Amino acid sequence: MAGGGSGPAARRATEPGPELADLVDRARRGEQRAVGRLLSMVENAGPRLREVAAALAPHTGYAHVVGVTGAPGVGKSTSVSALVGALRAAGRRVGVLAVDPSSPFSGGALLGDRVRMGEHSTDAGVFIRSMATRGHLGGLAWATPQALRVLDAAGCDVVLVETVGVGQSEIDVVSLADSTVVLLAPGMGDGIQAAKAGILEVADVFVVNKADRPGAARTVRDLTYMMSLGQNASGWTRPVVRTVASRGEGVDDLVAALDAHRRWLDAGGERHRRRLARAEAEIEAITLEQVRGRIAALRGSATLPDLAKRVVAGELDPYRAADELMDAVGPS
Amino acid sequence: MAGGGSGPAARRATEPGPELADLVDRARRGEQRAVGRLLSMVENAGPRLREVAAALAPHTGYAHVVGVTGAPGVGKSTSVSALVGALRAAGRRVGVLAVDPSSPFSGGALLGDRVRMGEHSTDAGVFIRSMATRGHLGGLAWATPQALRVLDAAGCDVVLVETVGVGQSEIDVVSLADSTVVLLAPGMGDGIQAAKAGILEVADVFVVNKADRPGAARTVRDLTYMMSLGQNASGWTRPVVRTVASRGEGVDDLVAALDAHRRWLDAGGERHRRRLARAEAEIEAITLEQVRGRIAALRGSATLPDLAKRVVAGELDPYRAADELMDAVGPS
Numbered sequence: 015m016a017g018g019g020s021g022p023a024a025r026r027a028t029e030p031g032p033e034l035a036d037l038v039d040r041a042r043r044g045e046q047r048a049v050g051r052l053l054s055m056v057e058n059a060g061p062r063l064r065e066v067a068a069a070l071a072p073h074t075g076y077a078h079v080v081g082v083t084g085a086p087g088v089g090k091s092t093s094v095s096a097l098v099g100a101l102r103a104a105g106r107r108v109g110v111l112a113v114d115p116s117s118p119f120s121g122g123a124l125l126g127d128r129v130r131m132g133e134h135s136t137d138a139g140v141f142i143r144s145m146a147t148r149g150h151l152g153g154l155a156w157a158t159p160q161a162l163r164v165l166d167a168a169g170c171d172v173v174l175v176e177t178v179g180v181g182q183s184e185i186d187v188v189s190l191a192d193s194t195v196v197l198l199a200p201g202m203g204d205g206i207q208a209a210k211a212g213i214l215e216v217a218d219v220f221v222v223n224k225a226d227r228p229g230a231a232r233t234v235r236d237l238t239y240m241m242s243l244g245q246n247a248s249g250w251t252r253p254v255v256r257t258v259a260s261r262g263e264g265v266d267d268l269v270a271a272l273d274a275h276r277r278w279l280d281a282g283g284e285r286h287r288r289r290l291a292r293a294e295a296e297i298e299a300i301t302l303e304q305v306r307g308r309i310a311a312l313r314g315s316a317t318l319p320d321l322a323k324r325v326v327a328g329e330l331d332p333y334r335a336a337d338e339l340m341d342a343v344g345p346s
Numbered sequence: 347m348a349g350g351g352s353g354p355a356a357r358r359a360t361e362p363g364p365e366l367a368d369l370v371d372r373a374r375r376g377e378q379r380a381v382g383r384l385l386s387m388v389e390n391a392g393p394r395l396r397e398v399a400a401a402l403a404p405h406t407g408y409a410h411v412v413g414v415t416g417a418p419g420v421g422k423s424t425s426v427s428a429l430v431g432a433l434r435a436a437g438r439r440v441g442v443l444a445v446d447p448s449s450p451f452s453g454g455a456l457l458g459d460r461v462r463m464g465e466h467s468t469d470a471g472v473f474i475r476s477m478a479t480r481g482h483l484g485g486l487a488w489a490t491p492q493a494l495r496v497l498d499a500a501g502c503d504v505v506l507v508e509t510v511g512v513g514q515s516e517i518d519v520v521s522l523a524d525s526t527v528v529l530l531a532p533g534m535g536d537g538i539q540a541a542k543a544g545i546l547e548v549a550d551v552f553v554v555n556k557a558d559r560p561g562a563a564r565t566v567r568d569l570t571y572m573m574s575l576g577q578n579a580s581g582w583t584r585p586v587v588r589t590v591a592s593r594g595e596g597v598d599d600l601v602a603a604l605d606a607h608r609r610w611l612d613a614g615g616e617r618h619r620r621r622l623a624r625a626e627a628e629i630e631a632i633t634l635e636q637v638r639g640r641i642a643a644l645r646g647s648a649t650l651p652d653l654a655k656r657v658v659a660g661e662l663d664p665y666r667a668a669d670e671l672m673d674a675v676g677p678s
Contacts, residue, residue, distance in 0.1 A: 063665070064663070064665045064666075067663035067664060067665045067666075068663045068665070068666065070663065071657070071660050071661070071662060071663035072660045072661075073660065074660055075658060075659070075660050159664070286658065289658045290651065290654045290655060290658055291654075293653075293654035293655075293657040293658050293664065293667075294645070294650050294651065294653075294654040296657070296664045297650065297653055297654065297657065297664050297667045297668050297671055298641050298650070298671070300664055300665060300667075300668035301637065301641065301668040301671045301672055301675070302634060302637060302638065302641075304668060304672065305633065305634060305637050305672075306634065309630050309633065309634075313626070318626050318629065318630070319622065319626065321625075321626075321629055322622045322623075322625035322626040322629060323622060323625075325403070325625040325628070325629065326407060326618065326621045326622055326625050327407070328403050328404045328405070328406055328407050329403070329404075330403060331396070331399035331400045331402065331403040332399060332491070332625065332628045332629050332632055333395070333396045333399045333400070333632060334396075334399075334400065335625075335629045335632075336629050336632035336633040336636060339629055339630070339633045340633055340636065340637075343633070
């Protein structure tokens with residue numbers, strides 16, 4: 015009963031139609047409207063999500079994905095905006111995904127919707143998207159991996175993923191990013207908070223923002239000391255960059271640090287290894303989600319209730335029932 | 347590739363061997379050692395778990411499963427012990443599963459291991475098991491549904507499941523129990539805590555324990571008032587029983603309230619409906635767990651890494667990769 019006729023048909027349906035192929039072509043040329051439509055399609059997880067994913071796949075894998083995280087108040091949005099400016103000045107195409115549960119913008123928000131990104135919103139080389147966190151995969155919106163693929167296919171040299179550094183979200187961004195920037199601001203409290211959240215272990219580049227404030231030197235010193243306690247197995251020496259993002263100070267240093275990290279990732283094959291691990295996690299998550307979805311669909315049919323009846327009647331143990339359910343939800 | 351030859355063989359392996367059939371027979375006659383061995387087998391989730399589940403299935407569905415929950419300090423263990431005494435005095439066979447993350451006893455703890463249950467530990471009609479909470483299914487140990495089946499098959503008329511009423515665990519016990527007892531003790535704080543945890547909605551029977559203490563009347567009044575605010579859709583009027591469990595006072599009233607609830611559940615078909623819903627949830631959880639387990643097994647093989655490689659190379663989108671993974675993990 016498994017592996018039957020429905021599979022090939024379902025897969026044929028994921029071939030991109032001519033309209034979608036045209037949309038992807040236009041996105042690859044950098045058309046803001048086409049990029050926006052593709053982002054909406056992956057965010058809404060509609061019936062065409064698979065089709066979009068298939069159409070994007072051949073055009074991905076180029077962008078340098080940079081996660082930017084840190085506690086509220088350290089200046090994440092200001093830093094991201096300053097980074098966009100510096101990257102654009104170097105002629106690079108930039109994408110920004112702002113994943114922030116406190117954002118006033120919904121998942122369907124339009125490109126250029128962020129007030130603080132206003133200066134970049136008319137720049138054709140910048141793609142900005144605010145994504146509401148929704149769904150169950152921690153703080154980072156579940157649609158984020160697909161949205162990253164859209165911006166990657168749109169020819170972005172760098173995609174910045176900004177998340178609030180609370181709870182689980184900084185771990186999520188790490189699992190998505192090639193390079194992770196952890197922002198701190200003067201004041202030992204932030205450093206301790208960061209250490210608690212396990213953020214020090216996952217950072218590739220540290221930024222002490224608001225470096226003109228009292229205590230900046232102390233924060234840098236504390237950070238350097240804390241790093242000296244842990245063994246860095248990867249061989250990458252994590253730089254500590256001082257910035258005053260609101261005035262653009264130190265931002266070129268940050269760009270240089272990120273470029274150096276990318277070169278290091280590429281040289282040792284580490285970038286490829288990270289991408290493989292990320293792809294494995296993503297494939298597994300999609301598989302489990304599909305099993306869940308198919309089981310939910312079977313609630314409406316007689317299959318799951320029938321199995322439950324037989325378990326309650328003692329005719330079937332729950333493990334055999336799970337086998338039968340697996341047969342029913344089996345390969346697409 | 348799916349639905350192939352491994353399935354029937356895997357299922358044949360779940361037929362109980364003669365040794366296991368003998369063990370189940372001895373457990374059904376109430377032999378403590380046989381019950382203990384079966385509990386260990388399901389707790390350890392070893393290769394024979396499926397075999398045990400299959401052997402137990404025809405002998406389950408009789409026990410009245412009673413969840414007992416409440417905040418720390420309200421007297422849960424004392425109340426459970428008093429309930430065991432009252433039920434034993436009425437000649438009923440009783441099982442106790444103590445699911446408590448703060449328990450000093452491990453999941454492999456022996457029968458009769460609970461100090462406070464000492465008085466019952468030499469009684470052949472009482473089966474007591476402390477289960478450490480482990481695994482990922484919230485506060486209640488994942489093995490609990492299977493352990494319940496063991497005690498059910500062992501001919502227990504009533505199985506008491508004691509959980510600490512913190513976080514998610516009271517919801518878990520509700521999803522397992524036919525009847526849920528929520529314990530409170532004098533002092534409005536407890537009442538408010540309970541309301542916050544959503545515990546008022548899930549209770550079938552309320553117990554105000556330590557009813558000899560100042561404030562007991564007030565707690566009963568507050569509880570009655572809070573219940574009057576919510577509509578009771580089920581048609582069951584939830585009783586509020588006063589007890590002083592440490593002296594056995596009111597415990598017969600609690601037994602009577604539980605018996606009345608069981609009669610009400612049976613008369614309206616509600617017990618069957620709850621068991622069906624519970625079986626559906628259990629089948630689904632086992633299915634997802636098996637998919638997860640099979641994916642984990644594929645990490646060691648080339649399947650998942652190969653799929654990840656093709657996704658990273660852009661040859662395959664992650665949704666098609668998930669299809670292929672689903673084929674590989676497909677029906678057993």
